Amino acid sequence: MHQADALAWLRENPLPPGHAALTSLPDSSELRRLPFAAWRTWFTDAAAQTLRSTPACSAAVFFQTDTKRDGLWVDKAQLVAEGARGAGGHLLWHKIVCRAPAGRATGGRPGYAHLLCWSRELRDAVDRATPDVLPELGAMTWPRAIGLAAARFAVGWLRDHAGATAIVDPFCGVGTVLAVANAMGLGAIGVEVSPGRAQRARELRS
Numbered sequence: 001m002h003q004a005d006a007l008a009w010l011r012e013n014p015l016p017p018g019h020a021a022l023t024s025l026p027d028s029s030e031l032r033r034l035p036f037a038a039w040r041t042w043f044t045d046a047a048a049q050t051l052r053s054t055p056a057c058s059a060a061v062f063f064q065t066d067t068k069r070d071g072l073w074v075d076k077a078q079l080v081a082e083g084a085r086g087a088g089g090h091l092l093w094h095k096i097v098c099r100a101p102a103g104r105a106t107g108g109r110p111g112y113a114h115l116l117c118w119s120r121e122l123r124d125a126v127d128r129a130t131p132d133v134l135p136e137l138g139a140m141t142w143p144r145a146i147g148l149a150a151a152r153f154a155v156g157w158l159r160d161h162a163g164a165t166a167i168v169d170p171f172c173g174v175g176t177v178l179a180v181a182n183a184m185g186l187g188a189i190g191v192e193v194s195p196g197r198a199q200r201a202r203e204l205r206s
């Protein structure tokens with residue numbers, strides 16, 4: 001567990017073979033020091049750097065929830081795609097994780113999240129399809145957490161289809177992904193800029 005700026009850490013620590021990334025890049029509401037346009041650029045750069053630091057034959061999975069801002073939709077799948085394509089990546093799959101039951105209108109944030117798998121060289125096996133719509137997000141350890149069911153699905157996929165023996169979450173918050181990876185028998189490395197959250201991530205795993 002590293003308390004550090006993820007982009008600097010990723011630049012200095014390209015991930016070794018056997019490692020895959022699973023992360024949630026921070027929303028603009030978490031980076032208030034940046035005007036919205038600057039956050040957009042930061043977000044696409046962060047997606048690019050995450051994929052660039054992931055071994056070419058492995059994969060990076062992003063769990064992201066869109067936002068609605070000033071009457072416009074902020075599509076984070078598109079922003080991840082801008083960054084990941086710039087890093088030479090290809091989309092292996094794009095799953096929808098239900099945050100609310102289908103058919104229910106939601107106010108602030110959409111009723112679904114994106115689960116996006118990008119890789120530079122890995123290709124998905126066509127004869128081993130996995131569900132495209134995950135009906136359950138699962139419990140959340142805090143409001144910005146990845147849901148436990150979505151995390152278990154992504155860790156299992158990276159283990160079974162990308163050869164991952166360790167999962168890296170460069171924006172790990174309180175360490176949900178790391179705890180799920182450890183519980184499923186994988187190693188885990190986290191990076192988090194907030195000292196308080198980094199400490200909570202250490203405590204969650206001890």
Ligand SMILES: C[S@@+](CC[C@H](N)C(=O)[O-])C[C@H]1O[C@@H](n2cnc3c(N)ncnc32)[C@H](O)[C@@H]1O
Nearest residue numbers: 005006024026145146171172173174176192193
């Ligand atoms: C969406 S949350 C991640 C939540 C996490 N998946 C969990 O379940 O706890 C994004 C996290 O990125 C962290 N963060 C923001 N900027 C960062 C940076 N430059 N380097 C590392 N972490 C950063 C935030 O403090 C926040 O905890």
